[in-house]
Amino acid sequence: MIDRPGILARIGNTSMVALRHIVPKGSARILLKCENENPTGSMKDRMALAMIESAEADGRLEPGGAVVEYTGGSTGVSLALVCAVKRYRLDIVSSDAFAREKLDHMKILGATLHVVKSDSGRMTAELTRAMIERARAIREQTGAFWTDQLRNADQLAAYRAMAEEIWIQTAGRIDGFVQAVGSATSFRGTAERLRERNPKIHLVAVEPAESAVLSGGSPGAHKIDGIGAGFVVPLWKEGVADAMALVSTEEAKAMALRLAREEGLFAGTSTGANLVAALKLADELGPEATIVTPMCDTVMKYLRGLGEAA
Numbered sequence: 001m002i003d004r005p006g007i008l009a010r011i012g013n014t015s016m017v018a019l020r021h022i023v024p025k026g027s028a029r030i031l032l033k034c035e036n037e038n039p040t041g042s043m044k045d046r047m048a049l050a051m052i053e054s055a056e057a058d059g060r061l062e063p064g065g066a067v068v069e070y071t072g073g074s075t076g077v078s079l080a081l082v083c084a085v086k087r088y089r090l091d092i093v094s095s096d097a098f099a100r101e102k103l104d105h106m107k108i109l110g111a112t113l114h115v116v117k118s119d120s121g122r123m124t125a126e127l128t129r130a131m132i133e134r135a136r137a138i139r140e141q142t143g144a145f146w147t148d149q150l151r152n153a154d155q156l157a158a159y160r161a162m163a164e165e166i167w168i169q170t171a172g173r174i175d176g177f178v179q180a181v182g183s184a185t186s187f188r189g190t191a192e193r194l195r196e197r198n199p200k201i202h203l204v205a206v207e208p209a210e211s212a213v214l215s216g217g218s219p220g221a222h223k224i225d226g227i228g229a230g231f232v233v234p235l236w237k238e239g240v241a242d243a244m245a246l247v248s249t250e251e252a253k254a255m256a257l258r259l260a261r262e263e264g265l266f267a268g269t270s271t272g273a274n275l276v277a278a279l280k281l282a283d284e285l286g287p288e289a290t291i292v293t294p295m296c297d298t299v300m301k302y303l304r305g306l307g308e309a310a
Contacts, residue, residue, distance in 0.1 A: 004049075008085055011038055011045045012161060016169050016292070021262040022275070028175065028282035028289035030275070033166060036267065040077045040105070041298035044226075046158035047185060048078035051147045052086065054154035061088070066144035069093070070131035072123070072182070072226050073102030074297055075149055080109035091144060093134045097121050098225055099268075114138070122221035125211075125230025149183050151234050159189025166190070166292050167197050174198070175289035178245070178278040180206040180227040180270045181214060184236040186294070191240050202285065205241035206277045209248040223249045224269045226296070245277035252276065270296045 004011075014037040019030045035043035055061035066089040069079055076092040083090040090111040094103060097118035107113055116130050132150070139146040149155070166174065177194055179187040191203040207213070208228035211220040219230040224247075249269070256272030259265045274293040282291055 005085055007039050008049060008082065011049050012158075013165060014038065016166075017265070019263055022258060023279065023282060026283075026287055027279070028285045028287060028291050030278050030282055031170070031290065031292045032265065032271075032275075032295040033162070033292055034295050036295055036298040038078075040074075040081050042074040042078055043162070043186060043294055043296050044074040044078040045081065046162060047149070047155035047183075048075060048082045048147075050158035051149070051152050051154045052079070052082050052088075054157075055145055055147075061145040063087075065089075066091070066142055067147060068135050068138045068142070068144040069147045069149060070128075070135040071149070073098040073106075074226055075183075076111065077102055077105045077109070079147065080106045080111040083111070084109045089144070091135075091138050091142070093131045093138070095127055095131060097123050097127060097223075102225075119221070122223060123211075123225075123228065123230070124221050125219045128229050128231070149185075150229070153185075153235060155183070155185040156189040156192075156235075159186050160193040162186075163190040163193035163197075167194065170290060170292065172197065173290055174201060174292055175285055176202040176204065176278075176281050176291035178204045178206060178274055178281060178291060178293040180224070180247075180273050180277075180296070181233075181236065182227040182229065182270075184233050188235065188237055188240055195240075202281060202291075203240065203242045204245050204277055204281055205243075206245045206247055206273050208273070209246040209251075212244070212246050215244045215246060224252050224273055226268075226270050227273065245280065247273040247276045265295065266298055267295045268297050 014034045016031045038045035068091040070093040092111045093114045095116045095118045208222035210222040211228045252269040252272035278293040
């Protein structure tokens with residue numbers, strides 16, 4: 001067992017809660033995996049810790065070293081926490097397209113922020129590529145360890161562990177898993193391990209309807225933070241998902257507001273997208289089934305933007 005200092009020991013082992021009001025009668029039970037319970041309020045704490053610990057273990061990151069990453073926000077906040085505790089300098093490349101709360105959180109935790117301008121606050125493939133190139137340049141200038149989240153398979157172990165938590169918490173009674181795709185590691189790591197446990201589990205991956213590239217569509221602009229890079233991300237693996245669910249920004253926002261008002265659960269738009277897709281699967285599988293989907297993070301990361309939609 002790894003001995004983790006202080007707050008890092010609180011990453012993972014999150015609880016689950018059954019939805020009571022949003023799910024219609026005759027549909028499957030839906031359980032939310034409450035990843036907002038992680039220290040920064042996000043499931044990305046898991047992958048940030050996994051990437052840093054793996055790099056420490058094989059010497060890519062030495063004591064007193066530096067780290068660099070590009071991020072829509074949650075990964076950056078999680079890396080900022082891990083690097084603060086472990087005393088690594090951190091340069092984060094992000095954008096004004098993402099929630100201001102996340103950018104402020106990173107700075108408070110000590111990260112140096114490099115903000116790339118967006119096209120009217122929209123997430124696009126061009127913006128993602130611009131952020132990647134800025135991170136690459138910083139790595140070349142400083143010699144920092146680049147976690148490179150879109151290519152770093154070290155994250156998969158973190159989500160395999162989450163799958164084991166889900167399996168134990170449901171006592172193996174899980175019929176479906178639904179998760180939105182960003183870097184693809186949270187969906188892939190969790191889905192692959194659950195599939196090992198039960199080959200019959202229905203695995204549904206979610207992407208923005210405006211930019212449904214994994215479904216064979218064209219890239220476009222959307223405003224669901226943390227998912228839908230606008231191109232097929234390197235760690236995506238064909239065949240893991242049984243189905244793709246397309247959810248629009250407006251649907252995701254509306255569902256996040258419903259989750260708050262009907263269940264008292266405060267989550268962001270990626271969770272809203274998860275729940276839109278989970279409800280569709282719940283209708284298909286019927287009342288005897290159980291579906292799990294992550295509550296990816298806390299709404300406190302998006303309070304301004306979601307408040308405007310209220």
